[in-house]
Amino acid sequence: MITAYKCQHCGHVMYPYHYRCVNCGAREFETFAPSDKAKLLTFTIIEQLPWGFDERGRVLGVIEFTNKVRAMALVDVDADTDEVKLGMKLSVHWEPVRDNYGEKVYGLVCRPA
């Protein structure tokens, strides 16, 4: 799972890591794991993917975890893309999201909760 960062000076929550806080520039952070539940803030259904993907209808979205961490994620709806709605509740998992010359790359994968 990803690691999120909470600024010890202003409380701002960040992902991914920055050497200085996005909000106040401070350098001390507390690390924590996002929850396993999130909602979908926006999404797209990609029909023409970059080189390296042999598929269509891949759903990517921006999610917000219940503990306020935000991230981009893959939304797995078994090709039923009509099911994807703004604001929908999601369960979040850590699973392979792409294959890099035979090596699995892990990322955030969401399914309708």
Added chain:
Amino acid sequence: MKPVVIAGAGMIRFERRDEDSLVDMLAMAALKAMDDAGLGDHPVDAVVVGNMASGLFNHQVSIASALVDKLSLYPAAAERIENGPASGGSAIKHGYQAIASGMADVVLVVGGEKMREVIGPRATDVVAYMSQPEAEYIYGVSLPAMAGMFARLYMKKYGVTPEHLAQVAIKNHAHGLLNPYAHIQMKITLEGILTHPDSVVGNPVVADPLRLYDCCPVSDGAAAVLLTTPEIAQTLGKKPPITIAGIGQATDTHALHEREDPTDLKAVTIAAEKAFAMAQCTPGDVDVAELHDAFTILEIAESEHAGFFAKGEGAQALVAGETTLGGKLPINPSGGLKARGHPVGATGVAQAVELVWQLRGEADERQVANAQTGFMVNFGGFGNNVIALVLRRDS
């Protein structure tokens, strides 16, 4: 700072150019700008090349040195400036700084990209290298996908419809038909790309809600401007010099999800404000604008963020014809990225070239009447590095 003018401008047609190498394209555009300025044997102090990915697309680096060599401009200083899709705007800024600081008197700025050397999915992948590696790129995100996620939110928040997006494409393709340098020379209709049941065949979804005609084509091309001081421009003296009146630049978070409001293109707002402040004018003074419509939604969003229309009113202004040639504020008379094409590193320079032609009154059929002040936005990344320029013809 010393004032800086554009004394010469030129470009080659954007299209698929299998016969020309990248450096050939840069050289062809450069010669046009040099001749346009009437440079003759006057020395060039520096050459600045805007280019995003020659190493990846063309297996060639140090292309600014290669260009100096092709043009036999030794011992001119030479650098390539890489700032993603804003490489062209950044190259102009660097040329400006060299002259304004007194370090150089004549700077040749050339933007170019040769993308069609690789197949489409490879080009999409190379362009996606600008996304956040661990938090975005790994998921297979493309720039159309970023724009798709942005568009979905923007459309919901401001009531922008697929028809509004189509109208941007229709307008810019109509403008592009008047521009011999535009890649796509084709009239499109609302029926053909949106309302007819068969339209989905010719205009398939790329990254929902964006379809093919919401996205710029993948192009090869180059454009160039020759920068100098007003005094030297006067001695060359063939064309009225165009003053670089304002330059603004701003950055934002790399990852789209880290923006408090992902529909807020803060870097566009700040870059535009800075450019207008430096030029001591306001959006109301602008006669013609070139905005970075890599995706139709971006023309609407940038027209609002740059201050031409209130948030949510850009689409209405478009539908009312205000941004069409002949309207109150023509946007993208060149056809924009949508029709002219988007050879990434060339775009910012091509926008400036179009403004120079408009401000001199040399834009032929697409001329904006009495244009005196021009404005452009060159949008890098997905809005995380934006350059805005104000150009002016001094009467």
